[in-house]
Amino acid sequence: MTTHSQPLTVLLTDPMGGTLGLGLPPGSLVTETNDGPWPEPLLWVADGVAAPGAWADYLPAREVGLQPVLLQDESGIEEWWDGELDPGMMSDPGDHQVEEVLKDFWDSAASETEENEDEENAGETIAPFTGTWPGLASPGRPAADPATNSLKSPRLALVPVGRAADLPAAIGWSGPVNYENDVARLCAVLRSWEDRFGVRVVALSYARLDLSVAAPPQTLDEALAVAAEHFAFCPDNIWQGYESIRVYAEEALVGNTHWTFWWD
Structure with missing residues (x-):
């Protein structure tokens, strides 16, 4: 995948981005x-x-083709x-269709979950769903402006x-490299969430993704329904933090304008 870096090349001779109307702090280009x-x-990273x-x-940097993001060093x-x-x-x-991507992810995560559950607890992790992909959640209703969260020591970055x-x-x-090598497949999901839930990528760290959400489930x-997509997208959110998809939905998603994903 290629990017169009012309706005960044301006910073080679105009480090503060004055001609782009940005007024940047001191920073440098990553190549x-x-x-x-x-x-x-x-x-560009501050x-x-x-x-x-x-x-x-x-x-406002989006108007000149640059997306802001916070980079967190864990x-x-x-x-x-x-x-x-x-x-x-x-x-x-x-190049990727969101439902095909999520179905593929769901099938893999549900199968691995089934293999690791004992007979007594079979099916509890993904309940109320079964091993069959349940389909996409309905779009949310905008309830708030996209929120940002407090990170320990983030650095501002701009991406063309x-x-x-x-x-x-x-x-x-490559944060999810142990789960998916081609992050473009995850980005296809982010595109869909952007359209359905007003999601914006706020921060990246070594293996963590933070999103703001303008239209969370209420x-x-x-x-x-959203939790099922999160389980497919990042099973570790449920496997390593919650007992089941149901508990995750109750405690992490209802009305929450900040979604966090972490891959082991």
């Missing part, structure tokens, strides 16, 4: 991937820790975004991509 130099800038509200403050030491990205291994999110849903694939983020029934 290194895990395979060596990339032919064009992948993203040198210092982002101030509260920085993501929202730079949303260890607080290693800057994983410099030299650890791999855009060359990503396909185009537009048309829509925020494509951002992880555009920079070659009832348990609505949340259960």
Whole structure:
């Protein structure tokens, strides 16, 4: 997958982005991937820790083709975004159909869950669903502006991509590598969530994805349908934090304007 980095190349001679109307803090362009130099800038990253509200403050950058995102270093030491990205291994999110992707993910996660459950607890993790993919959840009703969350020490970044849903694939983020190598397939899901729930990519870290949600599910029934998609998208959310899809829906999704995913 390729990006169109022309807005970033402006920063080579205009580091504060004045000609783009941005007024950026000190920062630098990232061009290194895990395979060596990339032919064009992948993203711009601020040198210092982002101030509260920085993501929202730079949303106007979208008008010049740049999507803001916060980069979080979970260890607080290693800057994983410099030299650890791999855009060359990503396909185009537009090449994937969301329901096909989620059905494939669901079948794999449900099968693995079934293998790991004992007879006494069989089916409890994915209840009230069965091993059959339940289909897409209905669109949400906008209830709030997309929210941002407080991260420990995020760095503001700008990525030259048309829509925020494509951002992880555009920079070659490999956070879910133990689950899915081609992040463009996950981005196809993010596109659908963007359309149905007003989701925006707010932050990335080494293996974590944070989303703001303008139209979260408001009832348990609505949340259960969304939770099924979350289980397919990131089974670790349920396997390593909640007893079942039902508990996850009740405790993590009803009315929640912030979704977090973490891959082991």
